[in-house]
Amino acid sequence: MFQVLFSHIEEKVQLSDAEKAKITSYFRTKKIKRRGYILMEGDVCNFLTFVERGLLKSANMDEKGNEHISLFAWEGWWISDFNSFIHQVPAVLSIEAIEDSELLQISRDNYEKLLIEIPLMERYFRILYQNSLVTKDQRLISSNSDSAESKYLRLVESMPNILQRVPQNLIASYLGLAPETISRIKNKR
Amino acid sequence: MFQVLFSHIEEKVQLSDAEKAKITSYFRTKKIKRRGYILMEGDVCNFLTFVERGLLKSANMDEKGNEHISLFAWEGWWISDFNSFIHQVPAVLSIEAIEDSELLQISRDNYEKLLIEIPLMERYFRILYQNSLVTKDQRLISSNSDSAESKYLRLVESMPNILQRVPQNLIASYLGLAPETISRIKNKR
DNA sequence: ACCGATTCTTGATCTAGATCAATAGAATTT
DNA sequence: AAATTCTATTGATCTAGATCAAGAATCGGT
Numbered sequence: 001m002f003q004v005l006f007s008h009i010e011e012k013v014q015l016s017d018a019e020k021a022k023i024t025s026y027f028r029t030k031k032i033k034r035r036g037y038i039l040m041e042g043d044v045c046n047f048l049t050f051v052e053r054g055l056l057k058s059a060n061m062d063e064k065g066n067e068h069i070s071l072f073a074w075e076g077w078w079i080s081d082f083n084s085f086i087h088q089v090p091a092v093l094s095i096e097a098i099e100d101s102e103l104l105q106i107s108r109d110n111y112e113k114l115l116i117e118i119p120l121m122e123r124y125f126r127i128l129y130q131n132s133l134v135t136k137d138q139r140l141i142s143s144n145s146d147s148a149e150s151k152y153l154r155l156v157e158s159m160p161n162i163l164q165r166v167p168q169n170l171i172a173s174y175l176g177l178a179p180e181t182i183s184r185i186k187n188k189r
Numbered sequence: 190m191f192q193v194l195f196s197h198i199e200e201k202v203q204l205s206d207a208e209k210a211k212i213t214s215y216f217r218t219k220k221i222k223r224r225g226y227i228l229m230e231g232d233v234c235n236f237l238t239f240v241e242r243g244l245l246k247s248a249n250m251d252e253k254g255n256e257h258i259s260l261f262a263w264e265g266w267w268i269s270d271f272n273s274f275i276h277q278v279p280a281v282l283s284i285e286a287i288e289d290s291e292l293l294q295i296s297r298d299n300y301e302k303l304l305i306e307i308p309l310m311e312r313y314f315r316i317l318y319q320n321s322l323v324t325k326d327q328r329l330i331s332s333n334s335d336s337a338e339s340k341y342l343r344l345v346e347s348m349p350n351i352l353q354r355v356p357q358n359l360i361a362s363y364l365g366l367a368p369e370t371i372s373r374i375k376n377k378r
Numbered sequence: 379a380c381c382g383a384t385t386c387t388t389g390a391t392c393t394a395g396a397t398c399a400a401t402a403g404a405a406t407t408t
Numbered sequence: 409a410a411a412t413t414c415t416a417t418t419g420a421t422c423t424a425g426a427t428c429a430a431g432a433a434t435c436g437g438t
Contacts (some may be wrong), residue, residue, distance in 0.1 A: 062334040070330060083323045092330065115315070122311050126304070129318035134272045136325040141259060141281065143332050144365035145251040148395065167415060176333035178396050183417055223436095337425065356385060367426050372387055385434070392427070397420105404415070 001029055004052045005104055008076050012127045013120040022118065026110040030103045032056075038103070039095040045084035047105035051077050054101020055165055058093045059173065069174040072098075072166060078128070098166065143176065149185050151175045190218055193241045194293055197265050201316045202309040211307065215299040219292045221245075227292070228284040234273035236294035240266050243290020244354055247282045248362070258363040261287075261355060267317070287355065332365065338374050340364045 002024055009015060015023070032038060032054075039045050041061065049056075051073050058079055059069045070093060073079035081091035085108060106114065115122045142154055152175060156163065162171065168186075169179040191213055198204060204212070221227060221243075228234050230250065238245075244263045247270065248256045259282060262268035270280035274297060295303065304311045331343055341364060345352065351360065357375075358368040 060330055060334060066334075068330065068334045070326065082319075082326055086319065086323060115312075119308055119311070122308070122315055123304075126311055126315040126318060129315060129322055130271075130275060132322055133318055133325065134275060136322065136329065137259065137271055140325065140329055140332065141249055141257065143329065145249060145255075145257045169415065179416075180397085180418085181395060184395095187417075358385065368386075369388085369427085370425060373425095376387075380438090382437095383435080385432100387432075388430095390428085392425105393423100394426090395422105396424090397422070399420085400418090402415100402417075404413100406411100406413075408409105408411080 001052060001102065002027075002104065004075050005050050008050075009121075009124050013124050015120060019118055019120065023114065023121070026114050027104045027106050030105055032097045032101050032103060034097050034100050036097045037094060038097070039081060039091055039093065041092060041094045042090050044088055045081040045091045045093075047107055048078060048080050048085055048111060049073075049095070050104040050106075051075055051079065052102040052104055054097060054103075055099040056095055056097050056101060057170065057174075058095045060092045060094075067173055068176065069170060072162065072170075072174065074165065098170070148175075148177050148181050151177065152182060152185050190241060190291065191216075191293065193264050194239050197239075198310075198313050202313050204309060208307055208309065212303065212310070215303050216293045216295050219294055221286045221290050221292060223286055223289050225286045226283060227286070228270060228273075228280055228282065230281060230283045231279050233277055234270040234280045234282075236296055237267060237269050237274060237300060238262075238284070239293040239295075240264055240268065241291040241293055243286060243292075244288040245284055245286050245290060245292075246359065246363075247284045249281045249283075256362055257365065258359060261351065261359075261363065263354065287359070337364075337366050337370050340366065341371060341374050 002020075005027075006015070006020060009023075027050075030038070038047075038049060038056070039058075053075060055072065055074045056079055057069050057073070058071045058081065059067045061067055071077075071079060079095060081093040081095070083089065084091035084093070088108065115125065142151055146154065152171075155171070155175060166174075168182050172179040172182045175182075191209075194216075195204070195209060198212075216239075219227070227236075227238060227245070228247075240262050242264060244261065245268055246258050246262070247260045247268055248258045250256055260266075260268060268284055270282040270284070272278065273280035273282070277297065304314065331340055335343065341360075344360070344364060357371050361368040361371045364371075
């Protein structure tokens with residue numbers, strides 16, 4: 001159950017067996033069915049969630065009731081309402097399973113303990129956040145600079161397999177476009 | 190010259206004098222005049238830059254030659270083309286001083302050394318990146334969900350003093366709006 | 379204190395992409 | 409395998425905000 005997590009961590013830092021055992025003890029496992037929620041908007045996000053198997057999305061609602069997807073997370077990705085988790089305030093995002101999924105979850109308290117007790121995990125999260133920041137920067141630039149077509153093409157280039165796993169209407173929501181726009185781009189008319 | 194940096198670090202971790210001395214030795218100082226550049230698009234971003242005094246912006250050009258500002262950085266902010274710095278690839282951003290500024294800069298090599306040799310700095314950057322991620326997430330949500338007016342109002346609320354230091358046309362560029370749009374929002378017509 | 383540079387405002391017009399509508403095609407559930 | 413629900417396509421129309429244009433106000437360098 002922890003294979004994907006440990007291989008993800010060990011791309012960045014090397015852990016002893018004792019450290020792995022300790023890490024394992026700080027997480028809980030959770031299975032969730034397609035269409036199930038692990039976070040509802042308005043609740044406090046109590047866990048950082050790592051995806052061992054499956055696919056989830058986080059999304060917010062705008063004032064008109066339109067859903068905007070922030071993130072897709074499949075095997076090897078972390079997902080949360082990070083602001084809510086860190087500051088323990090109500091979430092603006094909800095998190096829903098797109099496929100049946102197996103998850104690892106760590107609470108706010110255990111997260112802090114982990115960082116203090118295992119310095120390599122401090123390093124792991126520093127590198128993880130550093131990489132996330134790079135990709136978030138690029139998404140923000142694309143979001144403000146690119147045409148609808150460029151946004152779509154850039155996404156397909158950077159995550160080609162997304163097309164196999166995520167329906168087009170959700171991709172549209174992720175890119176901030178109408179589903180019809182994606183359809184027209186693909187069929188070029 | 191290092192006051193702002195150390196007070197920024199010590200909001201997050203406590204340093205000994207020996208550690209401070211070591212940190213100091215890893216940075217170089219730089220003064221730059223208004224309109225001066227510390228990074229040009231296409232060059233590799235060799236430094237992470239901390240602003241001790243003054244104000245800078247990072248921005249990219251789209252295919253039509255429109256400038257899109259990613260970040261304003263004044264006292265207590267870090268600025269870089271992070272992807273370029275981390276992966277040592279050509280920058281898509283340029284960084285220009287909006288006011289005469291005093292900067293502290295650390296190279297890629299010294300950054301790695303600092304993180305290894307002073308574990309508290311690993312923690313500092315983990316917390317820094319964690320906070321940045323929270324605000325980047327919020328900007329991305331706002332960018333995809335909010336109307337022009339909401340984007341402007343949200344910015345003014347979260348950084349009220351930006352209005353005093355940054356001309357409106359640059360705020361427009363930061364929000365991905367036309368300068369005329371900001372003018373119309375302010376004067377409500 | 380002046381002169382050229384930026385920066386801001388206001389109105390007129392244009393356009394990329396949203397929204398609406400209707401149909402068809404795929405998947406899931408029973 | 410029928411029924412229901414979800415997903416994609418295509419055309420017609422609409423709209424938020426961009427672009428263009430021209431004048432007014434403000435700034436900053438000498």
